[in-house]
Amino acid sequence: MKEILNGNYIAHVGVGHDDNPPGRGSGRYEYGTGENPGQHEPWYQWSRKPTYIDKANGIREYKQMGYTDEEIATGLGLKLAEVKNYASYASKAERSYNMNLCRQIANTYMAEGKDPSPSQIAKDLTGQLGKKINESTVRSWLDETRVDRKQEMDNIVTALEKTVKKKKYVDVGKGTEACLNITKSQLQQALFIMQQNGYHVEKIKMEQLGTGHKTNLMVLTGPETTYSDLSKNRGKIQSVTDFKVSDDGKTLFGIEYPAALDSSRVAVRYAEEGGVDRDGVIEIRRGLDDLSLGNANYAQVRINVDNTHYIKGVAVYSDDLPKGVDVLFNANYSVGTPMLGEKNNTVFKPLKRDKLTGEIDKDNPFGAQIKPNDSTGDFDENGVELTAGGQYHYKDKNGDWKLSPINKVSEEGDWDKWSRTLPTQFLSKQAPALIEHQLNLAMAKKKAEFDEIKSLTNPAIKQELLLEFADSCDSDAVELRGHSLPGQRTQLLLPCPTLKEGEIYAPNYRNGERLALIRFPHSGQFEIPICTVNNNNKFGKDHIGKNALDAVGITHETAAQLAGADFDGDTAMCIPIDRGVSTLVKGGKPYDQISEAEKELRTFDPKAAYPYREGMKVMKDEQERGLEMGKVTNLIMDMTLQNAPIEELVPAVKHSMVVVDAYKHRLDFKQSEIDNHIAALNKKYRGSAKAGASTLITRATSPAYINERKDYYKIDPNTGEKIFSETGAMTTNRKGETKLKQQKVHKMELVNDAEELLSDMRHPKELTYAKFANDMKAMGNQARLEYLNTENGTYNKSAAKTYEKEVASLEAKLQNAYKNAPRERQAQVFANAIVYEKKKAYNFELEKDQLKKIKAQSLANARARFGAKKKDSLIEITPDEWKAIESGALRHSKVKEIINNSDKDKVRDYATPRTKKGVSKSVESLIKSYSKGDYTQAEIAEALGISVSTVNQVING
DSSP, X not given: OOEEETTEEEOOOOOOGGGSTTSOTTSSSOTTOSSSTTTTSHHHHHTTOOSHHHHHHHHHHHHHHTOOHHHHHHHHTOOHHHXXXXXXXXXXXXXXXXXXXXXXXXXXXXXXXXXXXXHHHHHHHHHHHSSOOOHHHHHHHHOTTSOOHHHHHHHHHHHHHHHHHHHSSEEOSTTHHHHHTOOHHHHHHHHHHHHHTTOEEEEEEEEOTTTOOEEEEEEEEOTTOOHHHHHXXXXXXXXXSOOOOOOOSOOTTSSOOOOEEOGGGEEEEOGGGTGGGGTTEEEXXXXXXXXXXXXXXXXXXXXXXXXXXXXXXXXXXXXXXOTTOSEEEEOSSOTTOOTTOOTTSOSSEEOOBOTTTOSBOTTOTTSSOOOOOOEEEEEOTTOOEEESSSOOEEEOTTXXXXXXXXXXXXXXXXXXXXXXXXXXXXXXXXXXXXXXXXXXXXXXXXXXXXXXHHTOSOHHHHHHHHHHHHHHHHHHHHHOOBOOOTTOEEEEEEEOTTSOTTEEBOTTSOTTOEEEEEOSSOOOGGGOOEEEEOTTOHHHHHHTOTTOSSEEEEOHHHHHHTTSOOSSSOEEEEEEOSSGGGGGOOOOOOGGGSOHHHHHHHTOOHHHHSOOOTTOOOOOOHHHHHHHHHHHHHHHHHHHHTTOOHHHHHHHHHHHHHHHHHHHHTOOXXXXXXXXXXXXXXXXXXXXXXXXXXXXXXXXTSEEEEEOEEEEXXXXXXXXXXXXXXXXXXXXXXXXXXXXXXXXXXXXXXXSSGGGGOOTTOOHHHHHHHHHHHHHHHHHHHHHHHHHTOOOOOOOHHHHHHXXXXXXXXXXXXXXXXXXXXXXXXXXXXXXXXXXXXXXXXXXXXXXXXXXXXXXXXXXXXXXXXXXXXXXXXXXOOHHHHHHHHTTOSOHHHHHHHHHTBOHHHHHHHHSOOOTTSSOHHHHHHHHHHHHTTOXXXXXXXXXXXXXXXXXXXXXX
């Protein structure tokens, strides 16, 4: 140990124990004797060094003695990372001391009027520090641009201490370093130093509102703050950066409290007056600034009336409203029902109220998620704000800005974005040939995707996409969805009463072609109307539009066949059935050709048949409705597979129609269950009155309960299967019994062979789905094995130098992308706090569906407030930057980080080898498969995300 004394030093010189083993060294007594044997071993002194810098210097000394990091960690009982942190800080401190001493010596010479040479300063330093110092080192230390790393670290620590003092609970997770413009290792060392000084870095779980998964937040708190304090105040966790939250007068869900429409401007068209034919449609006088649908011709809306009630339905423009009426609501209520009455006797619904205070719930008066407000800043000639969001402003006659009463839930164009796969609810009730064809096509598309991923040239993107692909295969094995049919689209249902029976106004389809309409929940072919397109209908042109993006017009009779659909937002899956494999689609017969049982079904009104009565069991919430709906839907599917006659299916379908509206309209679903002989049907087709799902198709998504397991998994290197570990978490039930915590999964997830879920009859349709599920499971396992066998990319120093500019650019873009992570977490914290307060306000008795809406609204608003928009922070990789990545100019781990913060579709496009026709070989093969199935070139292009010209080139060579 050397001690600096006025430029000289005292050094103890002797023989160490290790210099002459097993001798005693230079001491008087043998090594290992005395009252405290080993007290002079470095490890003994560790507990006697009280400060962080003392400990850091101690470890530095041990390293100079020749001890390895691993030996020091073992001797001191530390983690290896802790030893490295101490050593790093001590190295910074020593360098800082040496640099300052060097500059002091230079300043002393200059104060004496001398011009010291680097060689003279080096000589002086060598004498004072007791080790050889070179001239080049002196020049480096005298360079004013050189950073004092210790001072830099001390500044970071000081800044974090000030932040904790101000905010108390500070998020220091991923991306914090980018916000502070420091490196990840600097942040880690700063946090380590603070922990040694009594600060806490805690992990606390918080729900990701978008996914439902739990995630750990890393939170820095002061020495006086306990974990219990943090847990109770998790809603107060803040980022190191001050994200501004504007006080804009909006509700907690990011909307302004809805403006009220005066009821004097509103009228109702009752059932007897023709309202039943347009039930749910809100007709709005065209040309009014305060009642504009913006760029849309139709929209699903909510309108506040008199601050007491609200209208719920689909709004369209009208040119023939009665004088003085600006809004006309079409209803299936009888004349005499008050427009603004009590809860169970009113056309319009009362605004939602807080259960505790009884006051109107200002945050969510409609109980629905309004589209987020995202103004474009554009206005029409009348000063009406054109917005893609749920609310808009306009200038009144005095020139003042006002909020419109229109609140959009969805608008024209939104429905066309819905999924175009074929759910088992529909496909399993069709012909075996159609099922096999669409499942084979879904498998072919999946196989082509797998082949394309395997052909990727970059190992980082290949690894990322292989794991995502494997998970999607597992999901497909559960969901059992078939490939979409040519021309298949989801369309909003609107009334067109002037059409003839069996006609449909459908501007997205050719005049004269036939469409099959499927509404969900779907019970069977008898619920599928087959309609002929008539786009010459004047009513359709005027009310829906000649170029409607995603709406069709149908008659009331067609809606009745669609399990009693109405026009307040119901949709149907439309399929052209006059070409190719689509001709296999079977629907219902015309009304004059169906049985009496089916006629009874088409005229069945569940609200009239099973109204509320005193003493009946009331369905308590949406969750119970979902459970009951699942039971009867699965029963209908199992009956259909066993070729149940229509006379037995009708009672089950009638019961499903009661169940679907039982919660909303307080229907007597238990009496319906008795009247429609559900127990007897269960016994006949499932073996017992209370039996559950009995076929593979219904068992696949049925729930199974297992011990809670960790989110992450290992991959079996031989099979590619996932290997999960249990969390070991315990829970206590109402009886006070402590058991392992359970989680719900799908039955298909737990079987290696889907045939384990087959019914005893082993129906051919089940076997087709079983093969599909097994093939999907196998492909998922293959993808995971491919992931394990994909070697990491190799780093090329020469390439890094060649592409130095591109590497620097990618690093800067990555840092910018990281800055979004704290914003997203801050939004999640804010949104979770809102959700908790709403739960608390409702005594934690929120219905599942209501809670889901609150979570979605809270998160959308929080993201808008904190500017957490991942899309805006995604890295745009230039062609030259991609060349740098491909050449190995960045390390594999860095490339993965860049990819995870980029548009993966674009990255994938960069990494995919192309044929002369501009697509991969797998896509070429898939295009040819599509063309055999009578898909148009436009439909193939849309399905694959490529141009029509490319499809044409592949097909025609």
